[in-house]
Amino acid sequence: MDIARPELKQRKRRRQLTLSAVVVGLVAAAGIGLAKLGPALPSVERSSVLIDTVKRGELLREVRGPGTLVPKEIRWIAAETAARVERIVVKPGAAVEPDTVILELSNPELEEQLLAAKAAVTAAESDLAAKRTDLKSKLLDEQSALAAATSDYETARMQAEAEKSVAEKGVIPAVQYKKSLVTLEQLKTRMTIEQQRVTEFGHNIAAQLAAEQARLNQLVGTRELRQRQVDALHLRAGIAGVLQQVPLEEGQQVAAGTNLARVARPGELMAELRIAETQAKDVTLDQPVRVDTRNGIVEGRVLRVDPAVQNGSVQVDVELTGKLPPGARPDLSVDGTIEIERLPDVLYVGRPAFGQPDSEVRLFRLDPADGVAARVPVRLGKSSVNQIEVSQGLAVGDRVVLSDTSAYDQYDRIRLK
Known part of the structure; x- marks a missing residue:
């Protein structure tokens, strides 16, 4: 017959409960561990991003822009x-x-106007000559009248002088001598008037001839204008x-x-560069420039900075001081690099995507030990073409990702593989 063993059932029950508790504990520990790990880090191919190292030293600030070669004249x-x-x-x-x-x-009409202008000049020259002859003749008449008045005055003066002595001796009546003196005074007044008439007529001649000459000069100017227009x-x-x-x-x-x-003039060329308006604020006269003609680098200097902005850029004229390479000709496309200043002993790194001067960005800084890049805030300073000053947030030797990482904005860390 079978013998009942209740202690065996109790022992089996305890083992099942213990095993269940162990399994539950392991599952709970695994869950806590997974929770602590957080979400998986996104992986990025190292070759697909640009990484640069923070350096300390001299930073050469430059701005660059496209342009063309144009003649100076x-x-x-x-x-x-x-x-x-x-x-x-x-x-x-x-x-x-x-x-x-x-x-x-x-222009047939212009040629007719030239013929008319030439005819007008010829007629005016004839009028001036005729006027000069007529006035000269009238002047001679006035001078003749003056000569007659002068002669009469001299005759009367000599007669009065002769009558004075004989009148004093009583040979002739005193009234006759006084009459001669009156006649002498009248003739003197007449002679003075004739002298004034000759003088005023001379001024009148000059004024009339000047007016005729001015008219002639005007017509000559018109003729020369028409002649120049026809020649053109x-x-x-x-x-x-x-x-x-x-x-x-x-x-x-x-x-x-x-x-x-x-x-x-093809032998005298200059460069016209188009600099972005955000970078043109630091461009001043006489700054050194390197112009790349695709066939050599030509040295130059800033000659003029356009005060106006057109289509988001500022025109900068560059005088070329170096020798132009063969093949340089007007309208040739070039690239110009303008040296702004040299900053000694500063932290700098390659210019990151969307990194603007005097701004704050968040860059991924790479930990070389595990290949994980963590996002850190970085304060940027002055910029150059391909490099920018680091004011805060990084140290010498730090390696940061410069490429556009906007696809990972929701992550603070990424893994480079």
């Missing part, structure tokens, strides 16, 4: 009058001299250089003031 030749393009004599790209004819223009129908270069543009077609009608051709 450019001459736009404009139409002096309305005209029609008859013939394009020289094509763009050709070398020209000051008297080289570029265009042949025509043979459009000349004006300077020695290269013809760059002739934006016209034969048979085209042009208005006065229209730009007809552009001539430049």
Whole structure:
């Protein structure tokens, strides 16, 4: 018969309870451990990001901008009058001299105006000559009247002197002598008046001739203007250089003031750079510049800074002091680097993405021990083209990620692998 053993059942029950408690404890410990670990760190390929090391030393501040080579001397030749393009004599790209004819223009009305101006000058010259002859003749008449008055006065004076002595001796009546004195005084007054008339007539002659001469000069000026306008129908270069543009077609009608051709001196070039308005505030005159022509570096200096901003950039004119390489020509695209200043003994690092001067950013600083990069606040100072000053937040030797990490904004740490 079977014998009941209740102690065995109790022992088995205790083992099951102990095992269950152990399993529950292990599960709870594992859960607490996983909770402490937090979420898994995102992994980033090390080769896909740019990493730089913080250094201490001299920081050369520079700004860079694209630009073009342009001639220092450019001459736009404009139409002096309305005209029609008859013939394009020289094509763009050709070398020209000051008297080289570029265009042949025509304006029949202008040629008629020149003929009329020449005729008016000829008529005015004849009028002036006739006026001068007429006035000269009238002056001679006045001078003749003065001579007659002077002669009468001298005769009366001699007669009065002769009668004085005989009147004193009683040979002639005293009244006759007094009458001679009255006549002498009248003739003297007449002679004085004639002298004044000659003088005033001389002034009148000068005034009339000056008026006629002024009219003649005006007509001569008009004739010369018309002659210059007619001569300008043979459009000349004006300077020695290269013809760059002739934006016209034969048979085209042009208005006065229209730009007809552009001539430049190709041997004297300068660079026009476009610097971002945020960086142009530190650009001043005479700062050194390096201009990259893709065929060599040319030294230069800042010649002018445009006070206006256009399309987010400021134009900076650069005078080239170095020798231009072969192949340099107008409108060649170049890159210019302007040296702003040198900052001695500062912390600096490569310029991070979206890192602006005098701003605060959060960069990932790499721990070389475990390859984990933690985000730290960094205060930036003055900037250069590819480098920027570190004011706070980093130390010499720190390695930071410079690439755009906006995809990991929700993480404070990333793992580089």
